[in-house]
Amino acid sequence: MRKSIQIGTSDFKELINGNNYFVDKSLLIKEFIENGAKIILAPRPRRFGKTLNLSMLRYFFDIRIKNETKGLFKGLKIENEKEIMKLQGEYPIIFITFKNQKHISFEDFQDGIRVLLSNLYREHEYLLESDKLSEFDKNDFKEIILRKASIGVLSNGISNLMVYMNKHHGKKVMLFIDEYDVPIQEAYLRGYYDGMITLIRNLLTAALKDNEYVEKSLITGILRIAKESIFSGLNNLQVNTILGFKFNNKFGFTEEELKELLQYYDLDDKSEEIRKWYNGYVFGEEIIYNPWSVLNYIDNNKAGFMPYWINSSSNDLIKRLLLKGDNNMKLELEELIEGNSINKEIDDSIVMAEVEDSNENIWSFLLMSGYLKAVRTENIEGVLNCELKIPNKEVLIFYRNLIKKWFLETLTNQKYQLMLNTLIAGNIKIFAGLFKEFVINNLSYFDISGKEPERVYHAFVLGMLVSLSNKYEVKSNKESGYGRYDVMIIPKDISRTGIIIEFKKIDYFLDDTIEEATEEALKQIEEKKYDQELLQKDIRNIIKIAIVFKGKEIKVTQG
Structure with missing residues (x-):
């Protein structure tokens, strides 16, 4: 009987005992043990098997269930590693995940940590029967179980539990921490970042820094969080991001x-x-497939291909970052959607508090989160230079849908479609009115200051690129800033109308008139023979348009 696909199961024992298909990542155990670092951080995008891998490590090493788990690894690759197999069931284990720590306020977050640690301590309630623990130890233990512990005791919750386990078992502890950065991102979105970062830093630093009771630790999340000093002073911490070579084939599926x-x-x-x-x-340098989407497709292949991974999360933070990006980001996003690449300096140490401060920070965040890929990485004097592209069709759909959503939040769907339809139909008078409404609405949406209409026409080009792609090729000059920005709409059916648009912006403090700029724009289209590409494709119906901005005044003129 063929093994079934189990979607969303992150418990290794349940997966194996249920006779489900398991992509054998058991050599992660060997790589983890043989790695010289005591504490390892391995960030990967969401849904790439992080929790399942930590669960596998937990079942392999856990001293309390040694006899129950011997059969779990039968037939797996790790079984051939005789020296590693001697370590099975030899360590006390702590496994803790922060994946559910998504709260509206700091107060709720504190309550969430109390519940999390209470549940963790209840897993090890057997320690209350141990004659190796003092009454003082047991009192603190009970306070955490009863959710009555002070913040000071909570902050040492993981490290104290390691002390108790060491006293009882006489061995150092293996510590596995999953999705450590979930509360960091959530607090950033919800506005209680400073208080949260202090509590998380104290909790994790107490557990990991100079802790003599740690045998080894593996920590996973999406990002490598830096400068918040969560891991400050950890001279035994090794970070392995997606740009590194260690553990590079242990998360996600290889070819x-x-x-x-x-x-x-x-x-x-x-x-x-x-x-x-x-x-x-x-x-x-290892080619990796998205495991969540692959498994969902196999399980549901009769329904065809769908964006499973993108639809498995709200993507709120990603949308916020892209929306707030400046003109250059809109231009570069246009390049990516057209299938091209962009070259960027990448900092794999994300600073959540500063992620919106620069485009480089945003591109770094998108790369580490799985919304971009690095097709080439070069280390130049310690600076990582990456050539970035959209990874695949699934993620491209996300970007396209995001851009459509931008416009539908500033114009009704009916008006947005009407604006594009009147443009390609050549009804420029009606298009002009709708376009002016679009600009007025979008000045506040895309540009908080309302002073940079070029943000709007960059966004407009992105919208056309996405919405007209079935029947038209949309090409744009990639100049940005205050220079010209011309657009060509090329129909795939040569009987349709081709369109050339020349955008111009006049600074409000200049004496130039809109009429003069309009005349210059139309003249430029003629003199530079922008219509040659259309003519070479045997497109004979060609409309030439000048769109000129001066402050909030807009003029749309057909040549």
Whole structure:
């Protein structure tokens, strides 16, 4: 009987005992043990198997369930590593996940941590029966279980539990921390960042810094959080991001793993489409497929290809960052959507408090979160230079839908479609009125100051690029700033109308009139023979338009 696909199961024991298909990542255990670092941070995008991998480590090492878990690793690759197998069931284990610590306020977050630690201590309630613990130890233990502990005791909750376990078992503790940065991102979005960062820093630093009771620790999340000093002073911490080479094939599916998976489920003929939809990630030069989307597709392949990974989260922070990006970000996003790449300096140490301060920070965040891929990475005197692209069709759909949503939040769907329809139909008079309304609405939406209309026309071009792509190719000059910004709309059906648009902006303090700028723009279209590309494609119906801005005044003129 063919093994089933179990979607969303992150408990290793449940997955194996349920006779489900398991992509064998058990050699992670070997790499973890042989890694010389005591504390390892391995950030990866969401839904790339982080929790399942930590669960596997937990079941392998846990001293309390040694006899129950021997059969779990039968037939897996790790079984051939005899020296590593001697360590099975030899350590006390703490496994803690912060994935559910999403709260509206700091007070709720504190309550969430109380519940989290209470549940963790209840897993180890057997320690209350230990004659190795003092009554003082047991009193603090009970305070945490009863959720009555002070913030000071809570902040030492993980480190104190390690002390108790060491006293009882006489061995150092393996510590596995999952999704440590979930509360950091949530607090950033909700506005209680400063209080949260202090509590998380105290909790994790107490557990990890100079703690003699830690044997080894693996920490996962999406980002490498820096400068908040969560891991300050940890001279034994090793960070392995997606740009590094360690653990690069232990999260997500490799080409070989995907091939075996598709052969098992008789879906070999779908490999090329799967590559287009769910491939594209590069972890330390290893080509990686999105495991969440691949498994969902295999389980539901009769429904066809869908953006499973993108739809598994709200993407609120990503949307916020892209919306607030400046003109250059809109231009570069346009490049990416057209299938091109952009070159950026990348800082793999994300500073949440500063993520919106620069485009470089935003691009770094998008890369580490899985919304971009680095097709080439070069280290130049300690600075990482990456060539970035959109990973695959699934993520491209996200960007396209995001751009459509931008416009529908400033114009009704009916008016937005009418604006584009009147443009391509050549009804420029009606288009002009709708476009002016679009600009007025969008000046406040895309540009908080209301002083930079070029933000709006960059956004307008993005909108056309997405909304007209089925029947038209939209090409744009990539100059930004205060220079010209011309656009060409090329119909795929040559019987349709081709359109050339020349944008110009006049600074409000100059004497130039809108009429003069309009005349200059139309003259430029003629003199520079912008229509040659259309004519070479045998497109004979061509409309030439000048759109000129001066302050909030807009003039749309057909040549």
